[in-house]
Amino acid sequence: MRLRPDVEATSCRRWIFGIPLGGGQAGDPVAPLVTQLLSADSEATVLSEADVRWEHFSAGVYERQCVTVRGALARPIRTITIPTGAHEHHGHEH
Numbered sequence: 029m030r031l032r033p034d035v036e037a038t039s040c041r042r043w044i045f046g047i048p049l050g051g052g053q054a055g056d057p058v059a060p061l062v063t064q065l066l067s068a069d070s071e072a073t074v075l076s077e078a079d080v081r082w083e084h085f086s087a088g089v090y091e092r093q094c095v096t097v098r099g100a101l102a103r104p105i106r107t108i109t110i111p112t113g114a115h116e117h118h119g120h121e122h
Contacts, residue, residue: 030076031069032101037061040094061097072101 039057042049058080066072078099085092 029105030100030102031072034098035065035068035075035101036096036098037064038094038096040092042093043091045089046091057095058097061095065097065099065101069101071103074102074104075099076102 039061041057062075062078065075075097076099078097081096081098083094083096
């Protein structure tokens with residue numbers, strides 16, 4: 029079941045002379061964004077229709093790399109099939 033059809037989160041990293049700005053931002057930037065999006069709705073357990081976009085800008089001594097994750101928050105729906113008896117063989121003896 030779709031809970032929120034269009035959610036988006038972005039994270040950017042910056043460097044000057046190859047030195048990261050803003051503290052320890054090492055590691056995978058996508059996983060924290062997915063976690064952030066899922067926390068937007070207490071019922072959400074799935075990010076479906078996900079789209080990940082990277083943007084990189086470099087101007088000599090300054091670099092910036094941004095990643096944006098966009099998708100739909102959802103939760104699975106359990107379905108139960110109840111037999112209706114429509115497939116029974118009437119009039120046949122075994």
